[in-house]
Amino acid sequence: METLKIGMISFAHGHAFSYFNSLRKLPEVKIVGIADEVQSRVEDIVDRYEVPYYADYRELLKQDVDAVVICSENVRHASLVIEAANAKKHVLCEKPLGTTMEEMERMIAACKQNGVQLMTAFPCRYLAAVVRAKEAIDRGDIGDIVAIKGTNHGGNPGGWFIDKSLSGGGALLDHTVHVMDLMNWFLKSKVKEVYAYAATLFREELEVEDAGMLHVKFENGVFAVLDTSWSRPKSFPTWGDVTMEIVGTQGVITVDGFAQKNDLFSNAAGKGQYTFWGDDMDAFMIRDFVKALLHGEQVPVTGEDGLKAAEVALAAYESVKLGQPVAM
Template sequence: MKKLKVGLISFAHGHAFSYYASLRSLPEVEIVGIADESAERVRQLVERDGVPYFGDYRQLLAGDADAVVICAENVRHAELTIAAAQAGKHVLCEKPLGISVAEMEAMIAACRENGVQLMTAFPCRYLPAVAEAKAAIARGEIGEIVAVKGTNRGSNPGGWFVDRELSGGGAVLDHTVHVMDLINWMLGAKVSEVYAYAATRFGAAEIDDAGLVHVKFDTGAFAVIDTSWSRPRSFPTWGDVTMEIIGTDGVISVDGFAQKNEVYSDGDGKGTWSYWGDDMDELMIRDFVRALLDGAAVPVTGEDGLRSAEVALAAYESSKLGQPVSLA
C-alpha cells in the first residue's frame, strides 16, 4: 500500500490533537514528525507514539514528508505555508487561512508556483446536517436561496486567541469563517458587500468577543451571522453551528451538533452535551489524504479559505467605519 508521509507543524491550535488522532487512524498514512517550539505541548504524543520531534519546523520540512498539517497561531500561517510550499510539501492549514488578503494571496501563489496543493481546514462541511442541506439545495428542493441566518457562537478560548499580535483578531475572525465558508459553498455566489458590528461584550478585555456580520451577494441574496464568544463556561458545550436557509420554495434548518446526548457528571459539576454524530475532523482528514494519494484536487482550497476570511477582515473595517464595505 502506498502511504502518504505527513508531518504536523505546531499544536498551538487545539484542533491539531484531533487531526493527529485522525491521521494515526489511517493505515495509508505515515506520520513522519511533529514540529513544535513547545516540546512540553507535544511530549505525551511523542513519548507514547514514538513520533520524531523537531523543535524547528525547518528540520521537518527538510525531511521526506509529502504533506504537512499546520495548526499554528493565525499570524504564523503564511510564513509556515509558504516555507512548506517552497520545500515541496502539500499543506492543510487551520482556519482562518490568514490575517490579510495579501498574505493569503501569497500563500496560494506559493503553493501554485511550487506544484503543491493548499487545503483550508473547514471540517464543518462534513457535519451530516450540513452535507444533507447542501445536497437538498443542489437538488433544487427549496428553490433559489434568498437569505441565510447563521450562528457560530462559542466560548472564549483564551490564550493566544485573545492576543491580537498572535491571532490577528478576536471572535469575528475566529467564528465568521466557518459559517461563511458553508454559505459560500452552498450559494456559489460572490460577496459584494459586508456590514458588521464588533465589540467587547462578554469579558475579553482587549479584543472583540461579540459580532454580527451582514453580507450581501451579487445574486441579491443576503446573510447574517452571529460570530460571538457568548457562551459562558457553564454552558453544556463549547458552541454551535446553525443555519436557517430561506429559499423561494422552502426553508432548511441546520443544527450541526444536534446529534448529542445530555450527560450529567459530578466530576464536571455541570450538565454537558456529548456529540455522537460522525467525526467531522476525521472525515476531512480522510478527504485530504485521499485527494493527495489519488492525485486529485483537494476538496476545500486555499481560495475557499481566502473567500471566507476576507469577509471577516471586511467586517472589522465596516465596524470601524460604521458603514458597509464593498468587496465587488
Template sequence: MTTNIISVGLLSFAHGHAYSYASALRQREDVKLAGFWDDDADRARSVAAQLGLTQFDSLQELLASDIDAVIICSENAKHAELTLAAAAAKKHVMCEKPLGISVDEMERMIAACAVNGVQLMTAFPCRYIPAVIEAKKSIERGDIGEIVAVKGTNRGSMPGGWFVVPSASGGGAVLDHTVHVMDLMNWFVQSDIVDVYAEAATLFHPELEVEDAGMVHVRFESGVVASLDPSWSRSRSFPTWGDVTMEIIGTQGVISIDAFAQKSDLYSDKETKAQWMYWGDDMDAGLVDGFIHAIKQGTEVPITGEDGLKSARVALAALESSRLEAPVKL
C-alpha cells in the first residue's frame, strides 16, 4: 500500500464498538472514513443523524467504492458473509469478535482473504491495554520464569438485544466473553490448547435462551493450565460493563492484571449509580492503529484471523463441553 490516506468503510453498527472505532478513525489524518452501510434501516438512520456519516444504500455500493478496507461490527452470525463479500471485493477486513460462530465459517473467512490477497484482522482491543502490554514484555524478559498457570475473568453485564438471540449471536456469555481473555492467554503462553472443560448455565437472567454464566478450563500442550470466568454476572448497578483481570503464575513470580484500573470513581446525584471515569490509554484507538499501520506498510496485521479462530474455537468447545458434561479435545 503506497498511498498515505487509507479509505475505510464501516459495515453495520449492531455492535457498540462501531462507535468507538468510528471515533478513532475520525481522529486520524491518514484515514478517510468513507461512510457506512447497515442492514437495519432504523439503526442506519440513527447513526447517520448522530454521527453525520455518509450512508450507503447497499452493501454492494459500499464495496464497489474506492475504499481500501472495512470494519465489520455486525451481529456475530453475519461476520462470515460480510467478510466473504469484502474479500471478494479486494477490501482488507477488521472483524469484531468473535470472528465467527463455527470453525468451518472462520476457516472459510481466513481462506477467502488469503486467496484475494487482503488482510483479515480480529478485533481484540485488550491487547492494547497498557497493563497487558507491560505484562507481555515482562513474560518475554523471563521476569516470572516459566508460566505454569493462568487465571482470568471477563465478567460483564448482560447486554440484551441481539446478543441474547441464539440465531444472531451464536451463544451467550461463554462465546461473547471467553474470546477476549483467551486471546491474551494464547498470546502469553504461546502454546496450542489440547483440551477444554467447561460448565455453563443460565443463572442470573432465567428468561434468556442463552447461557449467562460459565467457567472455562483449558490445558495447553506445554502443560500450562488456565481457568476463565466469562459470566454476565455484573449487575446494572456496576460502574461499568464489566472487567478484564488476569493472574499469570510463573515458577519465579506472579503478574496480576486489572485492565481497567486506570480510573477515577465518580459519585454524582445526577446519576443513579457510581461511575468509573477511565483516564487510561484508548485500547480501541490502539487496535485501529495496528490495523491501519499494517495496511499502509504492507505487513501482517498484529492480530490475525488465525488468532481469532484460536480463541473462538475454545469458546465453541467450551459450549460443547458443557453440553456433553465432559472435556473436549482440540
C-alpha cells in the first residue's frame, strides 16, 4: 500500500488536534513531523505518539514530506503556504485561507507554479445534513433556490483570535467562511453584492467585532443572509452552530449541522452539554485530502474555494466601513 508522508505546521488553531487524530487513524498515512514554535502546545502528542518535533517549520519542510497541514494564526497562512509550495509540498490550510485578496492569490499561484495542490479546510461540507441537502438540491427536490438564511454562531474563542494583528479580523472573518462556502457550493453562482453590519456587542473591550450580519446577492438572483456572531455565552452547551434554511420554488430544506447530539447534564461540568454523536466531519475531510493526493486527483475543496468564501468576508468589512452595499 502506498504511503502518504504528512507533516503538520503549527497547532495555534485547535482544529489541528482533530486533524492529527484523523490522520493518525489512516493506515495509508505516516505523520513524519510536527512543527510548532510553541513546544508546550504539542509536547503531549509528540511524546505520546513519538512524532518528530521541529521548533522551526523550515526544518520540517526539508524532510521527506509529501504534504503539510497548516493550522497557524490566520495572518501566517500565506507565508507558510507559499514556503511549503516552494518546497514542493501539497497543502491543507485551515480557514480562512487568507486575510487579503492579494495574499490568497499569491498562495494559489505559488501552488500552481510548483505543481502542488492547495486544499482549504472546510469540513462542514462533510456534515451529514449538509451532504443530504446538497443531494436534494442537485436532484431538484425544492425546485430553484430563491433564498438562504444561514447562521454560524459561536462563543468568543479568545486568544489570538481577538488579536487583530494575528487574526486579521473578528467574527466576520472567522465565522463567515464556513457557511459562505456551503452557499457557494450549493448555488455555483458568483456573489455580486455584499451589505454587512458588524459591531462589538458582547464584550465591549475587544478590538475586533464579535457580532456580524451579512446580506448577499448572487448573480443568479438568489439572496442570502448570514449571522456570523460570537454570541454564545460560556454557559451555552456547545461552542456554536451551522444552520441553513434553503428556500426553493417548490419547497424548503432546513439544515442543522450539529443536531445529531445527546443532552448531557453533569454536576462535574457545571452546565448542560451537547455531546455530538454524528459522523466526524474532520475525519471525512482528511480522508478525502489523502485520497486525492494518493490517486493524483484534484482535492475536493480548492484554494479557489477558500478565496471565494473569504472574499465575501473581506467585502463585508468594506461594506461596514462605507455603510453601504459593496459590488464584487
